[in-house]
Amino acid sequence: MQIADRLNVVAESITLAVTAQANALKKQGIDVVSFGAGEPDFDTPEPIKDAAIAALKAGKTKYEPTAGTPEARTAIADKLRRYNHLDYSPEEVIISVGGKHSLYVAMMATLNPGDEVIIPAPYWVSYPEMVKLAGGTPVFLRGEPARDFKLTPQQLAAAITPRTRMFIMNSPSNPGGHTYHRQELHELSHVLERHPQIIVCSDEIYERLVFNGQKSCSWAALNWDFWKSRTITCNCLSKTYAMTGWRIGYTAGPRELIAAMNKLQSQMTSNITSFCMPAIVNALSDPANEAAVEKMRLAFEERGEHMWRRLNAIDGVRCVRPTGAFYCFVDIKGLLNRPLGLSAAVCRDAVEFARRLLSDAHVAVVPGNDFGFDDHVRLSFATGMDQINRGLDRIQEFVTGGAGR
């Protein structure tokens, strides 16, 4: 069958592919330690589940408004006001099928062919592909590990052209694990304020997963009067509430953006699963969930510190200390072109390294190539401490010439 040309420029998601590979090996009975998936290993808090079950039992099984029920949109607007200091009305919110869908619909609604989109690297694998699908051109700006992968205002200023239409900000970041300080965001925003044609797409899905006393900051809150009309605020319930499988994302932005997204979504997916709407209300407004969110955050903080320390103790490995999300993005330059594992074969880049680590040591990591760094690999610490220790023992052994398992 003929496949559309538009897919020729798009890659499959490597994060999902590695997770699927690890799961397939586990199914064959192989004891794989997976640092692949970027998804909490915790279960969704009970009150949220109960809200969905009650809605299902009460017959909430029919079509709802495309953008979401008024109750769910109101709960989101309330949360954005309370937690993010953003003054959106419920009509300025649209609910989509996960954060990924929110971002995709937002880009489809705003980008025209030829529009340049500045993407700080390392970046989440899906941004460039979404931009291309929407007809835009990704422009990558490399953040250096020595600066915790953060961009400087000078770098940003130098990348702007008359075609620049969008800047993507993701803080806390996947895969970098870095979190911008408010002042650092201010400095970047001052650069962009001189170019009113540029809008900002702020992916804030890891906002609650911050460590070592760091705080996240919503882009539009930097200067609400200026940025309200130029910011797309994207978020989801996936990471904060351990709800990756539920597929609930949301976008807040100016009315014309939400109307455009609504038009597209009305021809694409319609509303998200109807009985999930009351679960959104519960997740964002029942104080009982706060304790669960904090418990998960603390666990991630402890695991992140531990993984970071252990990684840096391995000869040839360097890792920036994570301050948010749940990833260690690891520099493996020192391991390339040197004998590894029992076979003592060498790896030339991160793809080969990840392949060997999985086949020889049975540890799944995501090669950094599709995050923009071919000499890095990403390890997710959204897994238990025992798994983290077992996986790191294997990596340690693999890089020092052992079997690794």
Ligand code: PMP
């Ligand atoms: N943005 C980033 C930075 C992510 O890591 C992810 C990963 N899932 C998403 C968006 C999409 O989230 P969701 O699972 O809700 O689609």
Ligand code: GLU
């Ligand atoms: N965001 C997660 C990750 O980066 C989930 C997989 C995906 O959607 O890319 O691993």
